[in-house]
Amino acid sequence: MSEELLSKRALTIEPSLTLEISAKAKKLAEEGIDICNLSAGEPDFDAPEEVISATSKAIFDGFTKYGPAAGDLELRNAIANKLELQNNIKYDFENILVTNGAKQAIYNLFQILLNEGDEVIIPSPYWLSYPQIVKLAGGKPIILETSPKNGFKIDGEQLKDKISSKTKFIIINSPNNPTGKVLCENELLEIIEIIRKHDQINILSDEIYELILNNTVNHIPIVSLAKDLEDRIYTVNGFAKGWAMTGWRVGYLAGRKDVIKSSSSLQSQSTSNVCSFVQKGAIEALKIKKEYFEEVNLIYDERRQVLSEGLKDIENIYLNPPNGAFYAFPQLPNTNISSVDFCKKALEDFGLVVVPGIAFGDDQCIRISCATSKSNILDGLKRFKKAINKFY
Ligand SMILES: Cc1ncc(COP(=O)(O)O)c(C=O)c1O
16 A cells, blocks of 8 residues: 555554464464464453353343443443552543453554653553554553563663653553563552652553463552542453453453543544443443452453473473463563564474564564463463474
């Protein structure tokens, strides 16, 4: 397509690095080649039955028309209630916008709050859409590097160095995609302490993996530790990961009322309301008891452990073991081969599908998903070991 045809905005969007590899994997599988796919970014479970029943009932009950742009009132109230109980923040429905997944919550927020040239600090490794969404809103991503050998810790001094008069946001994502790191209270307090001193800086806390945790750690919502910063903290969350509802497209943005109102206006002029009957399913999802998540986490715990232990047994691979989400982000032996080339070769020679770390800001790592069966993980580990032995 001619570059002249495309808007300047469209030209800032980078194509997804993972697409090429997925397309190749699909082609090889169609040719009958045995593929082991450890690239999934979504749970391999179905959504809970009660959610499916409530959603289909909602269709028969006629919740099939346009609804309010900001979301179903009952759902907005239920989310406000959840946040009050779990995040210890006094919200009502006007603090909540229901969105087409957490992604649209982030997109709306930056469209509403960023001006041309505003800077957004993004600790790396990061979820690959953050820099793109920031750029689409005219903002400038400022990458703050963390390293596996340092436990992916956000260093306070380095954070201070990245702050300028143009800094408008920092993104915090715990549990993290792709590293599986869960920030502890002290780490969060250190970040809060630094941000507190800069009135112009807001925090976007992406908590989409809050329910996928191993039993040694807790998820701490950042807003629960910084009552005085309530007006500067925006929480993004959704039903995709915890409830295995990726394709349902329902998430939310929580924050100050004037910003939510403005984001709702943006939504009313772009996508309108989230699917009416899916929102009824989301209300049911919020009623599910903690035992359900405990059971799901037992499965993820075992898989995460199988993956971590398998990776640790491979010579020259460094792993900072994940405590949450469903990924591991091992470091390759050196930078002689780019992460994209490694992933291409691992696919071509060993039928292994994993995601290049460069997509997440670290070219020496790769992302391996454990949102798949234990036997698939074990098979993938064998192939990964062979690839390491062959290419390094
Ligand atoms: C860290 C993170 N945030 C947000 C999202 C987007 O979630 P949703 O599917 O609700 O838009 C993802 C999806 O992979 C993610 O990994």
